[in-house]
Amino acid sequence: MLEKDIEQKQCAHYWIIDSPNGRTSTGVCKFCGTVNEFSNDFGDILKHKKPPSNSDNMQRDILSEP
Numbered sequence: 001m002l003e004k005d006i007e008q009k010q011c012a013h014y015w016i017i018d019s020p021n022g023r024t025s026t027g028v029c030k031f032c033g034t035v036n037e038f039s040n041d042f043g044d045i046l047k048h049k050k051p052p053s054n055s056d057n058m059q060r061d062i063l064s065e066p
Contacts, residue, residue: 013034017027020040027036 010053011032011034013032013036015027015036015038017038018025018031022043024037028034029036032044042059059066
């Protein structure tokens with residue numbers, strides 16, 4: 001594997017995404033240069049969003065307690 005491939009797989013991507021123009025926008029990682037397409041369709045976002053788990057709810061309850 002090339003060093004660039006390894007770097008991209010280990011990168012915690014910081015996406016710089018173009019302004020919405022059509023169904024998708026192109027994003028480029030600020031750190032490693034990986035290019036990705038992102039949907040501009042709100043319905044797609046809702047379909048791919050994972051519902052919160054019980055542990056997420058528990059953490060939220062703990063953080064909101066006085």
